[in-house]
Amino acid sequence: MFLGRVVGRLWATRQAAGLAGRKLLLVRPETASGREASRLVVAVDGLAAGPGDRVVVAHGSRVRDLTVGADVADKDIVIGIVDGHELQGR
Amino acid sequence: MILARVIGHVWAARRDARLQRAKLLVVRPHAIYEPAFATRHLVATDDVDAGVGDDVIICLGAPARASLGDNNMPVDAAVLGVVDRVELDADAMRAAGAAPGIKRPLEIAVGT
Numbered sequence: 001m002f003l004g005r006v007v008g009r010l011w012a013t014r015q016a017a018g019l020a021g022r023k024l025l026l027v028r029p030e031t032a033s034g035r036e037a038s039r040l041v042v043a044v045d046g047l048a049a050g051p052g053d054r055v056v057v058a059h060g061s062r063v064r065d066l067t068v069g070a071d072v073a074d075k076d077i078v079i080g081i082v083d084g085h086e087l088q089g090r
Numbered sequence: 091m092i093l094a095r096v097i098g099h100v101w102a103a104r105r106d107a108r109l110q111r112a113k114l115l116v117v118r119p120h121a122i123y124e125p126a127f128a129t130r131h132l133v134a135t136d137d138v139d140a141g142v143g144d145d146v147i148i149c150l151g152a153p154a155r156a157s158l159g160d161n162n163m164p165v166d167a168a169v170l171g172v173v174d175r176v177e178l179d180a181d182a183m184r185a186a187g188a189a190p191g192i193k194r195p196l197e198i199a200v201g202t
Contacts, residue, residue: 001114001132001133001134001165001166001167002127002129002131002132002133003100003116003129003131003133004129029127029128029129030129031128031129031130031131032097032098032116032118032129032130032131037127037128037129038128039127041127046106046164047104047105047106048104056100056102056105056114056133058164058165058166059166060151060166062152062155062164063164063165063166066108066162066163066164067106067164077164079105079106079109079164079165080100080102080104080105080106080109080114081102081103081104081105082100082101082102083101083102083103084100084101085098085099085100085101085116086098086099086142087097087098087116088097088098088142088143
């Protein structure tokens with residue numbers, strides 16, 4: 001899993017059946033100290049996250065099967081909305 | 091498996107129901123890990139009561155779920171053990187640093 005921040009939502013009219021009705025979020029992965037990665041990931045929202053939220057994203061087909069269902073065509077899933085985190089040391 | 095150091099905790103009230111009782115740690119891999127994104131950290135579940143500053147063994151993927159005793163946990167990384175001691179051959183640093191696919195040298199500094 002990794003920490004990231006939801007920076008937006010994504011809609012597509014023409015899309016695979018496996019994405020129909022799914023809420024897609026644009027998540028920018030972060031370093032633990034909050035610095036942002038340069039690339040974005042499109043994740044399926046398994047909870048009710050929205051732009052601005054810091055989230056935990058898990059990856060993989062098994063995680064997908066267990067959370068949003070095996071029929072979804074995305075392997076990056078939001079599994080937690082972060083209230084806070086504490087970092088110590090390096 | 092990868093060697094990593096625990097650098098923090100995560101709190102998330104809203105999370106997948108199966109994770110309600112899981113402890114989530116932020117860990118920094120020591121070496122030989124090329125994630126899809128340059129996050130320099132991983133979030134892993136912890137069943138062995140590791141704390142900040144500990145060096146731990148992290149397992150990724152299906153074995154991570156198996157280690158939690160529940161294959162239905164929607165996680166992809168778990169702490170399998172707290173490291174007491176690491177011994178490295180003096181040449182290991184150079185050899186590993188030169189291996190194909192490894193982009194940065196080992197930076198192992200295990201706690202005293």
